[in-house]
Amino acid sequence: MSPPEPTQAAPQGQGDAALVQAYLNHVRVGKRLADRTVDLYTGDLERLAAHARDTGVALTAVQNAHIRRWVAQMHSAGRSARGIALILSGWRGFYVWLGRQSLIDHNPVQDVRAPKAGKPLPKALGVDDAVRLAAHQEEADDPALEARDACITELLYGCGLRIGELVGLDVAASGSARGWIDAKDGEAHVLGKGAKRRSVPVGRQALAALGVWLAQRAAWAGDDPALFIGSRGQRLTPQHIRVRLKRRSLRAGLATPVHPHMLRHSFASHVLQSSGDLRAVQELLGHASISTTQVYTRLDFQHLAQVYDAAHPRAGARAGQSPKAVPDAPTAPKPRAVRPR
Incomplete structure (x- = not known):
């Protein structure tokens, strides 16, 4: 659809520039x-003025169809959906201000939305990196600190727990406990999103780490029933765990700092790669809808595509490059049982 004819003649560039400057002063x-925000607005409005100038309309004469065409041009040029959304926000504010100055009778950006952003793939570790992190051991001045951090890592990766589920664990089951671990049955009982309870298998390595931590925890224990506490006996916060896990991943030699949800993604991806059972992964993660879990099938296909690109002699034609230029595929995970570490 072609933009409508301008309703008024485009004024000299100084007129548009004066409007932009007045708004920036406002x-x-x-x-x-x-100042940083004003600088961003300045760039956005300079872009708007350039589009209007190239189209031959004044800023006050811009119509909804113009904005939609310029959004399409930015999108086809490769600008991200998020970047376009930020630009539209700046333009929208400018036209709101023009309306308050009685310089326009409608906001041409009002009902224009940025293209829908594709849902990014979750960040997951490779199998080798995940196992290296879980097996990492440090010589700490306080053995309880090392035992606690090792147990946290094993449960996050071995059970796929959310960080809120992890910090909500108590040492023992009770009427007020949000979650606990039944070491005898090898199960973690947690309170997930929507106050929904679920049980997750706890693997041999995680149970061993739990036993070591419980033996050390007695030196710190106060009145708090929390499973994971600090040296003063208080329940750990999510932020504390994020900091400790990031530190541990760097000390283990991983190139990427690890956060708790990355281990949950790694758990899901690795179990799905080994079992191919999407429904089982859904149950383990506590997803209400399997469509949420299906994102991990994209990770699995990405791994298969990398193997194909590296191994097939005609893969270069598919990827638009020669086979030699294709990067090495990551180490394929060894077959595992559905039950995680």
Whole structure:
């Protein structure tokens, strides 16, 4: 659809420039926005003015169809959906201000939305890196600290727990406990999203780490029933665990700092690669809908595509490059049982 004819003649560039400058003064002085934010607005409005100038319309004469065409141009040029959304936000604010100045009778950006962003793949570790992190041992001044962090790592990767489920674990089951681990039956009972309870298998390595931590925990224990506590006996916070896990991953020699949800993604991806049982992974993760779990099939296909690109003599034609230029595929995971570590 071609944009409508401009309703008024485009003024000289100085007129548009004056409007833009007046608005920037407004957000800088009137709204007291940070200099960095004003700089971003400046770039966005310079882009808007350039589009209007190239089209031959004044900023006050821009129509909805113009905005939609410029959004399509930015999208086809490779700008991300998030970047376009930020630009539209800046443009929208400018036209709101013009309306308050009675310079336009409608906001041409009001009902324009950025292209829908593709859902990014979850970040998961390779099998070798995940096992290296779980097996990592440090010589710590306080053996309880090392035992606790090792147990946290094993449960996050071995059970696929959310960080909220992990910090909610108590030492023993009780009427007030959000979660606990039944070492005898090898199960973790947790309270997940939507206050839904589920049971997750706890593997041999995680149970061993739990036993070591419980033996050390007595030196720190206070009145808090939490399974994971600090040296003063208080329940650990999610932020504390994030900091400790990031530190541990770097000390284990991993190139990427690890956060707790990355281990949950790794758990799901590795179990799915080994078993191919999407329903089982859904149950283990506690997803209400299997469509949420299906994102891990994209990770599995990505792994298969890398193996194909590296191994097949005609893969270069598919990828648009010669076979020699294709990067080495990651180490394929060894077959495992559905039950995680």
